[in-house]
Amino acid sequence: MPPRLIIDMRCLQDRNYSERGIGSHARNLITHAPEPFAGLYDPALPPLPADMAGRAAVLSPHAYLPGLSPGAVLLNPSPMSPDQHFLARLLHDPGIIKAVCVHDFIPYDDQANYLAHPLNRVDYFAAMAWLKRYDVFFPNSEATAERLRALYGPVRAHITGVALPPWAKGITPLPPRHILMIGGDDARKNPEVLARAHAASPVLRHIPLVISGNCRAETAARLRAITRVELPGRVSDAQMRALYARALCVVTPSRAEGFSLPVIEAAAAGVPSIASDIAAHRALGVAAGERFAPEDTAELAGILEALVHGPARRAEIVAAQADIWRPFSAQAIAARLWQALRPQAPAILQRGKPRIAMLTPLPPEKSGIAGYSATLARALAPLADVTLISTAQASALAHTAPGHDRVLSVLGNSPRHAQIHDLAVKWGSAVLCHDSRLLGLATRNGPKPAAAWASRELGRAVAPREII
CATH class of the missing domain: 3.40.50 (Rossmann fold)
Known part of the structure; x- marks a missing residue:
């Protein structure tokens, strides 16, 4: 009999995101899964990371899992990824409790930037429609929960937050060198306002500005046309620790966020967090004097100049933000979700013949x-x-x-x-x-595809000449 718990692990098959953001959140939940589970993966995507694949009691390349234990639970950590139809069989099953992590609805709220292409709109709106099939929702913040209820009504929701990444623990602050932003070139991350504030201030121009994360050539050119900026791209965990350790402050100028990891990472590193005045940042406890309107260059420049001129002000912010990260330990985040999904007496479904x-x-x-x-x-x-x-x-x-x-x-x-x-x-x-043997079926497209199929099955290279 398959395990009671099923987890959709496909979000970990994207190498760009498997250890950051949604992937990091999924990793934490999977690591702390309280019982054996069946993991779903897509054989058409890159392989699952070995450490995560090894945590599943059984791996399935599809959602056909007959004979599930009574009270079975499906957890989907990434419901807005493409091809949610993959889960259709489970989502239609009334005997399964369907649980889902909700990160944000930013593409829906900013369709001009995120859903301009018709295919992107179809994928996203299809994923939104599938959300109606879930029974329990786990938004990552109060702001996300409010948007969820505005779109879907009074759903059953438990706010989890997002865990502080393991690499962010135990960073020793060093003498400040630079102003740091974590983000890349996603439009909502709004790096231009920071670049303009840096360029407009004679005080700030003497301090290096570092903006990490993937950055397209056109975005890099646009930022460098505004001010002198270091763009290290996607960095390792060790490099991220070094960037935080030498930061005068961490600036998060986002126009929208579901949950803002740089805020809690900065607090854990003993570095001031200066953030845009949006709901996600207010909910994390960034005080009014440390927030700025997302498009207000002058306000941001003034806050940053005060940090340069006043070491005491910097120390004051560090002390005020010192405990922001503490509710977001890996264990606490996972416990909020798994406790809400503790086994319950399953509903008895009256059915006739199979x-x-x-x-x-x-x-x-x-x-x-x-x-x-x-x-x-x-x-x-x-x-x-x-x-x-x-x-x-x-x-x-x-x-x-x-x-x-x-x-x-x-x-x-x-x-x-x-x-x-x-x-x-x-x-x-x-x-x-x-x-x-099904040899006639296997060789319908010639011996090469059949040899590739046999190689996967046998775990060794099979030459086309071996297919007879």
Whole structure:
């Protein structure tokens, strides 16, 4: 029997985000999972990080998990990523408690910058529609929770926060060298206002400005046209520690955030946090004198100049912000989520006969399997409600739409079964196989794809000439 807990781990397959932001949050929750779990991954994406893959009791390349324990729980740490249809079978199952982490709705609120392309809009709005299928929501901040309720009504929500990254612990402050911003070139991060404040002040121009994070060439050129700025790009954890240790202050000029990690990272490092006056920063306890309007260059420059001229003012801010990070330990964040998902008595669902979708060749196709399946369906009729789906009608709906407790794919050793086979591989199903090798099906596109398939199965290189 599969574990009671299922976690969608696909967000960790993106190398750009698997250890930062959403990926870091997912890692922390997975690390502190209180029981064995089934991890979902997408074989079309890069492999899961080995340390995370090893935490799953079982890994599944699809969401077909029959025989789940009573009171099963699905946790989705990244619901706005593309292809949420991947989870359709589980999201339609009334016997599963569906839980989801909610990070922000910034693309929805700023569609001109984030959803200008029609395909991006379709993906994002589809993900928003799937959110209606969840039972329990875990927003990362009060600001995100308020936006969630504004869009979806009075949902069941538990605010978790986000954990302080492990690398941010135990940083020893060193003599200040630079003004630091963590962000890159996402439009909402608003690095231009900091660059303009730096350029406008004779006092600040003598202090190096460092803006870390991925930065496109056009953004780098735009910032360098405003002021002299160091752009180290994406840095390692050790380099991040060094940047924080030598920072006069950390400036977070964002126009919008769900949760603002640089604020708690700066507090943990003993560095003043100067932040834009938005809900996420107010909620974290950044005081009025340490906040500025996101577009107010003069106000920001004045706050920064006061830090340069007054070491006592800098020390005062450090002392006032010293405890901001403490509620956000890895253990505390994970506990808020997992305690809310403690096992409960499962609902008893009253159902009649099991419902089976059977994808198979059917008469009048000239196939022995077609006749066999027709006979099998008649024999199953007293025991189950069987929906027969012919080869020509086979589609992902049989696997993902509500209404079927199980899916049975019937395969033989012929390319005519390719559609049913490919659906079973992608979406998962039980398989009734009429041949032990399926060589004809495997080689329908020639020996090279078959050799690649065999290599994955055997864990060694298989040459096309070995496929006979």
